Amino acid sequence: MNRSQVLLAACLLAVAAGALGARVPRLEVRPMHADEASQAVKAAVLAGIADQREAYRYDPREHHGPTLYWLTLPSLWLVGAKDFAQTSEFHYRIVPVVFGVGLIVLLLLVADGLGRGAALAAALFTAVSPAMVYYSRYYVQETLLVLFTLAAIGSGWRYFRTRSLGWAVAAGASLGLMHATKETWVLAAAAMACALVLTLAWSRWRDGAWPELRGALRPGAILAAVAAAVAVAVAFYSSFGTDWRGPLDSILAYATYLRRGSESGIHSHPWYWYFELLVAYRPARGFLWTEGLIVALAAVGVVAALGRRGCAKGARQQVPSPGLSRFLAFYTVTLTVLYSAIPYKTPWCMLSFLHGMTLLAGVGAWAILRGSPGWPLKTLAGLLLAAAVAHLGRECYLLNFRFPADQRNPYVYAHTSTDVLNLAAQMERLAGVSAEGHAMVIHVVTPENYWPLPWYLRQFDADRVGYWQDVKSWWDDTRQHPPPSVILLAPELQPEVDAKLRTAYNRQMIFGLRPEVFLAGYVREDLWEAFLAKEDSVAK
Amino acid sequence: MSTRNCLAVGSWLGLAVAVVGLLAAPAVWAGEEAARGPAAAAAEKGKARLVPLEIKLPRPLFQGTPKNIKAAATLEKYSEKPRPPFNAPEGTKNLALGKKVTSSDMQPIVGELNLVTDGDKEGSDGSFVELGPDKQWVQIDLGAPANIYAILVWHFHAEGRVYHDVVVQAADDPDFIENVKTIYNNDFDNSSGLGVGKQLEYIDDYRGKLIDAKTAKGEPTKGRYVRLYSRGNTSNDLNHYVEVEVYGKPAP
Numbered sequence: 001m002n003r004s005q006v007l008l009a010a011c012l013l014a015v016a017a018g019a020l021g022a023r024v025p026r027l028e029v030r031p032m033h034a035d036e037a038s039q040a041v042k043a044a045v046l047a048g049i050a051d052q053r054e055a056y057r058y059d060p061r062e063h064h065g066p067t068l069y070w071l072t073l074p075s076l077w078l079v080g081a082k083d084f085a086q087t088s089e090f091h092y093r094i095v096p097v098v099f100g101v102g103l104i105v106l107l108l109l110v111a112d113g114l115g116r117g118a119a120l121a122a123a124l125f126t127a128v129s130p131a132m133v134y135y136s137r138y139y140v141q142e143t144l145l146v147l148f149t150l151a152a153i154g155s156g157w158r159y160f161r162t163r164s165l166g167w168a169v170a171a172g173a174s175l176g177l178m179h180a181t182k183e184t185w186v187l188a189a190a191a192m193a194c195a196l197v198l199t200l201a202w203s204r205w206r207d208g209a210w211p212e213l214r215g216a217l218r219p220g221a222i223l224a225a226v227a228a229a230v231a232v233a234v235a236f237y238s239s240f241g242t243d244w245r246g247p248l249d250s251i252l253a254y255a256t257y258l259r260r261g262s263e264s265g266i267h268s269h270p271w272y273w274y275f276e277l278l279v280a281y282r283p284a285r286g287f288l289w290t291e292g293l294i295v296a297l298a299a300v301g302v303v304a305a306l307g308r309r310g311c312a313k314g315a316r317q318q319v320p321s322p323g324l325s326r327f328l329a330f331y332t333v334t335l336t337v338l339y340s341a342i343p344y345k346t347p348w349c350m351l352s353f354l355h356g357m358t359l360l361a362g363v364g365a366w367a368i369l370r371g372s373p374g375w376p377l378k379t380l381a382g383l384l385l386a387a388a389v390a391h392l393g394r395e396c397y398l399l400n401f402r403f404p405a406d407q408r409n410p411y412v413y414a415h416t417s418t419d420v421l422n423l424a425a426q427m428e429r430l431a432g433v434s435a436e437g438h439a440m441v442i443h444v445v446t447p448e449n450y451w452p453l454p455w456y457l458r459q460f461d462a463d464r465v466g467y468w469q470d471v472k473s474w475w476d477d478t479r480q481h482p483p484p485s486v487i488l489l490a491p492e493l494q495p496e497v498d499a500k501l502r503t504a505y506n507r508q509m510i511f512g513l514r515p516e517v518f519l520a521g522y523v524r525e526d527l528w529e530a531f532l533a534k535e536d537s538v539a540k
Numbered sequence: 541m542s543t544r545n546c547l548a549v550g551s552w553l554g555l556a557v558a559v560v561g562l563l564a565a566p567a568v569w570a571g572e573e574a575a576r577g578p579a580a581a582a583a584e585k586g587k588a589r590l591v592p593l594e595i596k597l598p599r600p601l602f603q604g605t606p607k608n609i610k611a612a613a614t615l616e617k618y619s620e621k622p623r624p625p626f627n628a629p630e631g632t633k634n635l636a637l638g639k640k641v642t643s644s645d646m647q648p649i650v651g652e653l654n655l656v657t658d659g660d661k662e663g664s665d666g667s668f669v670e671l672g673p674d675k676q677w678v679q680i681d682l683g684a685p686a687n688i689y690a691i692l693v694w695h696f697h698a699e700g701r702v703y704h705d706v707v708v709q710a711a712d713d714p715d716f717i718e719n720v721k722t723i724y725n726n727d728f729d730n731s732s733g734l735g736v737g738k739q740l741e742y743i744d745d746y747r748g749k750l751i752d753a754k755t756a757k758g759e760p761t762k763g764r765y766v767r768l769y770s771r772g773n774t775s776n777d778l779n780h781y782v783e784v785e786v787y788g789k790p791a792p
Binding site (some may be wrong): 422424508510511531532 | 650665702718726729740741773775777
């Protein structure tokens with residue numbers, strides 16, 4: 001490494017450290033989303049610390065690929081968790097945090113293709129982008145998918161530059177990891193393939209010559225990359241050789257996801273939905289959220305990448321080849337079009353193309369700085385960009401720490417209400433006065449999605465907490481047993497449940513699971529009296 | 541004049557006075573009644589004339605029963621039927637309108653504290669104040685001691701929500717030390733530390749929550765300051781007020 005490369009690495013590491021500082025604090029501040037909670041249970045099952053009897057195996061209908069769970073194991077081992085109840089939000093959410101910070105470190109792979117200044121600017125945008133920070137603190141697969149995608153592009157770029165077999169294998173392994181992370185990897189792969197073709201065609205048209213590819217198309221390297229991709233994907237989907245149905249299921253799963261992606265349903269949104277969230281989200285008076293800076297600079301980056309001619313060989317050391325920037329421009333535009341065209345949309349899905357935009361925003365910012373004539377204008381442009389980054393940083397703070405679960409936050413989606421924390425606290429207080437403690441019996445009866453309740457009731461004996469979707473099955477299963485200590489139920493089921501109660505219950509509690517989704521709480525009268533007596537003695 | 545004649549004249553004069561008196565008495569009684577007014581007269585007899593409060597409601601922001609709430613025994617039963625009229629002594633009016641509001645959170649997240657008593661209860665953007673998380677209160681200075689008959693509060697009615705630990709108190713001083721009376725309390729587990737409440741939680745909607753401020757004996761609550769507590773809601777941990785109306789009459 002020469003001096004300027006060392007300096008760049010030091011700068012990127014400094015930005016990565018800052019990004020870590022923005023992502024790690026108060027990981028518990030936002031209640032667990034239903035998806036996060038169910039994935040935490042999956043990881044705990046894989047780690048062997050959950051109370052479920054079945055071992056982990058890939059489910060082609062839900063929960064996506066297995067990498068998230070496998071990569072959570074080091075976190076759970078490090079803290080020495082012996083059972084699920086000992087784990088906290090931190091132990092799971094730290095995994096996407098690490099991958100979110102890794103996105104900055106991995107810029108080292110592509111810095112010579114983007115330009116060092118552009119890479120540094122991209123690092124800054126990645127560090128403070130509110131969406132990138134938000135979903136780096138969210139226990140879902142998205143951040144992992146984005147990192148593996150960058151690793152695939154970066155390794156591919158390094159292979160193109162060095163013709164090294166090792167980089168070909170790394171690119172293939174990264175593709176395999178993408179496949180083992182989430183089914184939507186096919187969109188990124190399709191965008192990559194499309195971008196490769198378009199970049200070649202564009203280079204032929206713009207520069208008057210085909211890029212030098214002959215040396216790169218080595219059968220041995222291609223075979224090694226494919227072998228690495230297959231080996232990695234099969235290893236994860238088969239749970240490292242223990243479930244050989246997994247790899248087959250990982251292919252069959254596409255039928256399910258293809259149908260889900262094209263069906264209209266509660267997650268169907270218009271094509272411009274992602275842009276609305278990113279560019280100008282105004283949920284209420286006094287609130288306007290925007291990452292428009294990144295989108296606008298990405299547009300400048302696209303123009304800069306596609307507009308610039310290829311450089312003379314002698315100038316390569318100073319000005320990077322436009323090949324990678326062009327590839328990223330076509331890749332990002334294609335991926336954005338694909339995600340926008342699919343009716344099924346959730347806000348975390350946009351992370352894939354938003355990351356492409358942050359890279360291009362770096363290219364765009366650097367193009368503006370370089371293109372500004374004279375130092376006064378360069379200084380002014382620099383100050384304006386710095387102010388814009390500061391604005392992003394402020395939004396990042398507000399959305400991640402001030403309004404992390406607020407419905408006015410563009411990245412909050414079908415999120416658990418903060419009231420669930422009150423429910424969990426109340427259950428703990430009741431356990432504190434119950435003779436059975438955490439072995440007290442809790443029944444949950446609701447036709448709604450009851451997640452993330454298993455997460456918030458994880459301190460309780462899992463064999464004594466039951467979930468039913470209707471009153472009939474609840475009654476059939478429990479009528480022979482003593483009345484439970486607590487019943488949590490959908491208010492619409494109360495008349496039916498009330499008719500079957502065999503003893504007196506206090507029925508004053510009500511909690512919000514999600515906005516306008518409520519859970520009434522029944523506490524057996526003897527337990528309630530004990531609870532009130534304790535509260536009274538504490539008050540005195 | 542002989543004694544006999546004197547008695548005869550006296551008898552005639554007495555009879556004449558009695559007749560005049562009998563004829564004049566109803567007119568005098570009627571004149572006094574007209575001068576005092578029927579309500580005051582009734583009040584003197586220990587019972588004021590009651591008339592329904594005139595409450596102007598905002599337009600509903602969510603229609604029908606909120607999702608998943610049909611018949612809730614834990615809550616006050618939600619009904620879309622109009623609320624029965626609330627009777628209060630004639631002359632009772634909203635004493636809170638335009639009055640000064642203070643709060644445990646003097647720097648609200650959204651809106652200003654004066655929105656609590658500005659008369660706008662539409663509930664849309666710009667008509668509510670949003671206070672910080674956990675337990676918060678707003679306090680209204682009625683300007684003078686008052687007899688309070690009812691309090692009407694709209695927390696937020698753009699979606700179905702239940703606000704937790706709603707406690708309403710009145711007092712004679714702004715620090716709530718002297719003569720503090722709890723008018724309403726649905727903090728069933730004393731998590732707000734103001735005592736265990738027996739009232740049920742309820743779903744906010746465009747009709748607001750009408751709280752009867754009369755005591756068990758039917759007397760109005762006396763006080764100058766009214767304070768309303770809450771501790772987050774079923775959607776988030778923030779506290780909101782669209783409007784608070786305090787119906788009463790200045791205390792004599």
